[in-house]
Amino acid sequence: NAGVTQTPKFQVLKTGQSMTLQCAQDMNHEYMSWYRQDPGMGLRLIHYSVGAGITDQGEVPNGYNVSRSTTEDFPLRLLSAAPSQTSVYFCASSYRQVTSGNTIYFGEGSWLTVV
Amino acid sequence: LAKTTQPISMDSYEGQEVNITCSHNNIATNDYITWYQQFPSQGPRFIIQGYKTKVTNEVASLFIPADRKSSTLSLPRVSLSDTAVYYCLVGDKTGGFKTIFGAGTRLFVKA
Numbered sequence: 001n002a003g004v005t006q007t008p009k010f011q012v013l014k015t016g017q018s019m020t021l022q023c024a025q026d027m028n029h030e031y032m033s034w035y036r037q038d039p040g041m042g043l044r045l046i047h048y049s050v051g052a053g054i055t056d057q058g059e060v061p062n063g064y065n066v067s068r069s070t071t072e073d074f075p076l077r078l079l080s081a082a083p084s085q086t087s088v089y090f091c092a093s094s095y096r097q098v099t100s101g102n103t104i105y106f107g108e109g110s111w112l113t114v115v
Numbered sequence: 116l117a118k119t120t121q122p123i124s125m126d127s128y129e130g131q132e133v134n135i136t137c138s139h140n141n142i143a144t145n146d147y148i149t150w151y152q153q154f155p156s157q158g159p160r161f162i163i164q165g166y167k168t169k170v171t172n173e174v175a176s177l178f179i180p181a182d183r184k185s186s187t188l189s190l191p192r193v194s195l196s197d198t199a200v201y202y203c204l205v206g207d208k209t210g211g212f213k214t215i216f217g218a219g220t221r222l223f224v225k226a
Contacts, residue, residue, distance in 0.1 A: 004158075035216070042200070042217050043159070043217075058215075059215065092158070103161040104159075109158055
């Protein structure tokens with residue numbers, strides 16, 4: 001099983017550039033989300049989706065866009081990169097209902113540096 | 116989702132038992148309690164989940180008192196490789212779904 005796959009793993013951007021971080025899951029999970037994690041800090045929720053065609057903002061949505069056209073994919077777009085967006089980005093997915101055994105699965109992370 | 120409170124950091128020595136307590140005073144009837152572990156440069160991974168009383172797996176135990184307003188993750192005989200950040204999450208995830216992880220507890224295991 002591939003689980004949650006993120007690409008690219010590493011990226012360097014110049015200030016003002018735009019890019020898309022890709023996330024795909026093969027577990028038929030309804031829920032997908034994006035987090036950022038700055039050095040020594042916890043995870044902060046950027047955007048999330050409870051199903052195809054449905055997205056909503058998390059704690060720190062400014063500067064990012066998302067869309068969910070399919071159940072499998074949940075790309076994160078940086079509109080105009082800023083140095084403050086230098087961080088590690090994690091994509092996650094899970095079933096919508098938390099019942100015994102249903103948990104959140106994370107990708108391996110995408111390291112983004114904005115210079 | 117129920118707000119959770121956990122210690123920012125803890126230190127331990129190899130071979131000791133470590134207990135990390137999470138407070139969740141406004142836990143709802145349908146909420147589960149789930150703990151995740153995050154190593155440096157990796158995404159969090161599931162450790163254990165419970166609803167009430169005690170749950171044990173090959174990695175840890177989870178103790179939940181009758182009022183469910185707190186829970187304690189117990190790691191038996193920790194090793195250096197247990198150095199990580201541990202997150203406590205509470206919720207049922209139905210309907211609106213906004214999973215906030217917070218800062219977690221940084222456990223540092225010393226030799």
